[in-house]
Amino acid sequence: MDSLSQGLVADVLLRLHREAEAADAPLMQAMGEATDQQGAISHFIEAETRDLTGVYRGLADNFLNVSPEFGRFLYLCARACKATRIVEFGSSMGISAIYMAAALRDMSGGRLIGTDLESAKIARARANLAAAGLDDLIEFRVGDACETLKAGIGGEIDMVMLDGAFTLYLPILKLLEPHLKCGAVIIGENAFAEGAGYLDYVRDPQNGYLSLPLPFNPGRGNELTIRTR
Numbered sequence: 001m002d003s004l005s006q007g008l009v010a011d012v013l014l015r016l017h018r019e020a021e022a023a024d025a026p027l028m029q030a031m032g033e034a035t036d037q038q039g040a041i042s043h044f045i046e047a048e049t050r051d052l053t054g055v056y057r058g059l060a061d062n063f064l065n066v067s068p069e070f071g072r073f074l075y076l077c078a079r080a081c082k083a084t085r086i087v088e089f090g091s092s093m094g095i096s097a098i099y100m101a102a103a104l105r106d107m108s109g110g111r112l113i114g115t116d117l118e119s120a121k122i123a124r125a126r127a128n129l130a131a132a133g134l135d136d137l138i139e140f141r142v143g144d145a146c147e148t149l150k151a152g153i154g155g156e157i158d159m160v161m162l163d164g165a166f167t168l169y170l171p172i173l174k175l176l177e178p179h180l181k182c183g184a185v186i187i188g189e190n191a192f193a194e195g196a197g198y199l200d201y202v203r204d205p206q207n208g209y210l211s212l213p214l215p216f217n218p219g220r221g222n223e224l225t226i227r228t229r
C-alpha cells in the first residue's frame with residue numbers, strides 16, 4: 001500500500017506544493033537570479049550566525065519545503081529502514097513531515113517528532129497533517145530544537161531529517177546521537193560545507209557514520225548518512 005500515489009495524502013500534498021510554490025515564488029526568483037550561488041549560501045550562513053531567530057522570523061510566511069522528488073525520497077527511506085521513530089529538525093508548514101508520516105501510516109504506525117522555531121508555522125503544520133489524516137502520528141515541538149529535543153525522544157531513532165538552520169546540523173546530530181539506532185538513516189537537506197562542520201563530521205568514518213551526497217537537486221546540499229555503530 002502507498003498513500004503517495006492516490007487518495008487524501010496525495011491530494012493534500014498536491015495542494016500544499018501549489019500553495020508553497022505561490023508563496024515562495026518571489027524568494028525563489030531572487031535566489032535563482034543570484035549569479036554567485038556559493039556566495040549567496042555563504043551570505044545566508046553569515047546572516048544566520050549573526051541573528052538566527054531574526055532570519056527565520058523574516059521567513060515565517062515561507063514554506064521553504066522539500067521538492068516532491070525529495071519528499072518521495074524521504075518516504076522511500078522511511079519505508080526502507082522500516083522506521084517507527086523519526087525526528088525532524090525544521091518542519092515549517094509540515095510538507096516533509098507529511099511524506100514521512102505517510103510512510104509510518106503505510107507500515108504499521110510509529111512516531112514522528114517535528115520541530116520548528118515559529119509557532120505560527122507549527123500551527124499550520126498541525127492543520128496540514130490533520131487534513132492529510134496523519135496528525136495522530138506526529139508530535140510537534142515549538143521553539144529552538146537545540147532545547148526542545150532535550151526533552152527526550154522516547155526510544156531509539158530510526159531516521160532523522162535535518163532541514164533547519166544550516167549552522168545547527170552538527171549540534172542537533174550530536175544531541176540525537178545517543179538515541180540513534182545502528183543503521184539509522186540521517187538525511188541532510190541544505191547540508192553545506194560552510195555549515196559549521198557537519199559534513200566533515202559525518203564523512204569521517206571514525207565518528208561512526210558513512211555518508212555521501214545525493215545526486216538529485218544538485219546544489220541543494222543533499223546528503224545521505226548512515227549510523228554505523
Ligand SMILES: C[S@@+](CC[C@H](N)C(=O)[O-])C[C@H]1O[C@@H](n2cnc3c(N)ncnc32)[C@H](O)[C@@H]1O
Pocket residue numbers: 056063064065066089090091092093094095096097115116117118121143144145146163164165168
Ligand atoms: C527549510 S525550512 C523546513 C522545510 C520543511 N522541512 C519542509 O520540507 O516542509 C527550515 C525551517 O527550520 C526552522 N528552524 C530554523 N532554526 C530552527 C531551530 N533552531 N529550531 C527549530 N526550527 C528551526 C525554520 O523556522 C524553518 O521553518
